[in-house]
Amino acid sequence: MTDSQPILQLDGIVKRFGSFAAVDGIDLQIEEGEFFTIVGPSGSGKTTIIRLLVGLDRPSEGEILLRGKSINDVPANQRPTCMVFQSLALFPHKTVGENIEFPCKIAGEDAASRRQRAVDLMTLLRLPVDYYNKSVNQCSGGEQQRIALARALAFEPEILFFDEPLSALDFRLRKTLEKELKDIHRETGKTFVYITHSLEEAMVMSDRIGIMRDGRMVQVGTPFNIYNEPRDKFVAQFMGEVNTLEVSRIDGRRVRANSNGAEFSVTSLPENFANGFLIIRPEVMKIGSSAQDLPNQVTGTLFNDYSLGSRLQYQVRGSDGYQWLVEKLQDEPYEGALDDDLVIGWRPEDSILVLE
Numbered sequence: 030m031t032d033s034q035p036i037l038q039l040d041g042i043v044k045r046f047g048s049f050a051a052v053d054g055i056d057l058q059i060e061e062g063e064f065f066t067i068v069g070p071s072g073s074g075k076t077t078i079i080r081l082l083v084g085l086d087r088p089s090e091g092e093i094l095l096r097g098k099s100i101n102d103v104p105a106n107q108r109p110t111c112m113v114f115q116s117l118a119l120f121p122h123k124t125v126g127e128n129i130e131f132p133c134k135i136a137g138e139d140a141a142s143r144r145q146r147a148v149d150l151m152t153l154l155r156l157p158v159d160y161y162n163k164s165v166n167q168c169s170g171g172e173q174q175r176i177a178l179a180r181a182l183a184f185e186p187e188i189l190f191f192d193e194p195l196s197a198l199d200f201r202l203r204k205t206l207e208k209e210l211k212d213i214h215r216e217t218g219k220t221f222v223y224i225t226h227s228l229e230e231a232m233v234m235s236d237r238i239g240i241m242r243d244g245r246m247v248q249v250g251t252p253f254n255i256y257n258e259p260r261d262k263f264v265a266q267f268m269g270e271v272n273t274l275e276v277s278r279i280d281g282r283r284v285r286a287n288s289n290g291a292e293f294s295v296t297s298l299p300e301n302f303a304n305g306f307l308i309i310r311p312e313v314m315k316i317g318s319s320a321q322d323l324p325n326q327v328t329g330t331l332f333n334d335y336s337l338g339s340r341l342q343y344q345v346r347g348s349d350g351y352q353w354l355v356e357k358l359q360d361e362p363y364e365g366a367l368d369d370d371l372v373i374g375w376r377p378e379d380s381i382l383v384l385e
Contacts, residue, residue, distance in 0.1 A: 034097055036061040036220050037082070037188060041091035044077050051077040053244035055091075059188075059222060064214045066223040066231040069241030070267070076192065078241070079224045083112045083190050095187075111186035115193045117177040119165045125151070126161035128176055132184040150179040153216065155209070171202045178210075182217065191223040195230065207233045228268060232256070240264055261383050265308045272309040272353055276382075278302055284382070289349040294324045294377040301384070308381035311356040316343060316363050316373050323374035329353060331369045345373050 035058040044052040052074045059065045067075045080086040081093065084105030092099050100108060119128050129150055130143035138146070148158055154175040160168070165176060174194060181189055191210075195203045211234045214221050225231055231238045232252045239249045248260040259265035262273065276284040278298055284307055285292050293307065315323060329347040336342075341362055345353040355373055357363060365371065 033061070035059055036096060037222070038094040038097075039091065040094065042078075042081065042088050042093065043090035044074075044081060044086060045089040050089075050244050052081070052088075055246050057239060057246060057249065059220065061220055062218050064211065064221045064223065064234055064236045065239065066225060066235040066237075067239045067241060068225055068228060068231040070226060072243075073241040074244040075224050075226075075241050077244075079112075079190055079192050079222070082222065083110060084108050109187040110190060111181040111184040111188075112190045112192065113177050113181050113194050115196060117173055117194070119173060119177060119180075121164075121166055123165065124161065125156065125163050125165055125168065125176055128165055129179045129183055131180060146183060147179070150182055153182075153213065154179045170198055171206060174198070174206055175209075178213070182219075186219070188220045188222060191221065193225050196225070196227070203230075210234055240267060257381075259308065259381065259383060261385050262306045262308070265306075265381065265383060270311060270354055272311065272314070274307045274309075274351070275304075276307045277304050282377070288351065291327070291349075293380065295380040295382060296378050298382060299384075302382060305382060305384040308383060309375050309379060310381075311342060311354040312340075313379040314353070314355040314373055314375050316345070316355045316357065317365060317371050320372045320374035324377060325380070326372050326374040327353060328370070328372055331363070331365060331367055331371055333367065334363075345371065 037059040039055050039057040042052055042055040043050055055078065067078060069075045077086070081088055084100070084103060087101060093101055120131070126144065126147045129147040133143040133146050147161065151158055151160065156172065156175050156179065165173060168176065177194070195206055198206065207230055223234065235252060237249060237251055238255055239246050240255065241247065242263055248255055248264050255264065256268050259268060265271050266273065275287045277287060279285050279292060281298055282296070283292055283294055284298070320326060327347050329345040331343060332346045332352070333344045334341060339359055340356050341359055343355045343363060345355060347353055353373055
């Protein structure tokens with residue numbers, strides 16, 4: 030990313046359908062060469078945003094600026110951008126090579142130049158060169174994803190937009206392509222704007238993430254920033270499973286749980302914090318003997334455990350009925366049994382406080 034003018038800027042973007050605002054006042058700057066992901070639940074407005082950005086819809090209010098110039102009225106086919114759709118939209122009657130070089134053919138390039146461009150892109154996208162004359166219908170789902178991306182790159186776009194391109198793939202292939210997309214982004218230096226409902230995709234690939242809710246961008250930041258400093262309860266919970274307690278302020282370093290009056294220590298509270306939520310992520314929680322000396326402790330009973338691959342998750346039912354989640358690495362399991370009475374806890378510096 031650079032310190033120059035952003036390649037893409039949204040100023041007060043609103044999109045209404047009748048009286049309903051699907052996008053409601055978005056201000057956003059995307060830097061050149063950035064991998065920016067817009068993530069949110071269904072109905073949050075992310076698909077509407079991508080349609081506005083590629084020129085399939087026009088904003089009801091506000092300006093979309095590309096390198097400082099408004100593109101509100103520029104048709105999609107005249108913008109220096111390209112879209113990789115969820116459906117891929119490959120030409121089923123054409124070969125792999127013909128699909129990839131199609132933008133070059135439209136631009137009037139000669140056959141030899143088109144073929145060379147297709148071969149170069151196939152190499153970049155890890156597609157065997159001998160696939161050039163292969164029917165796209167004979168290619169796997171992952172190969173078709175690579176073909177669609179190669180064709181998009183053949184347009185030489187300034188920005189590539191992606192509309193949930195991996196959502197229909199199986200888990201293992203999706204994990205592979207997430208890393209490949211990030212590698213391709215680095216190799217090409219292009220600006221990627223990616224839409225997904227998958228938090229995991231956003232965390233793996235993105236330089237920055239914008240989280241949408243009800244047509245608004247509720248937080249923008251790096252994956253680390255959003256995960257560790259969520260702006261509100263929605264963002265904290267959207268970023269993964271968390272322990273959430275409604276609390277009230279006691280003083281500058283203590284809060285009280287509204288459910289049972291238990292007191293917990295924090296490093297500090299915002300000046301305007303009177304009531305809000307205490308967020309503790311499962312991976313920072315300690316369980317059993319490792320929690321004995323911590324200032325924040327809860328007693329409970331081990332109700333269940335779950336294997337999450339490299340991690341183990343424990344469900345502990347507190348004495349007030351709250352179900353706490355604690356996570357440990359597989360090689361550091363809790364040495365106990367279900368129905369054990371135990372202590373769990375966390376450090377004050379691992380507490381996250383949000384107002385709503």
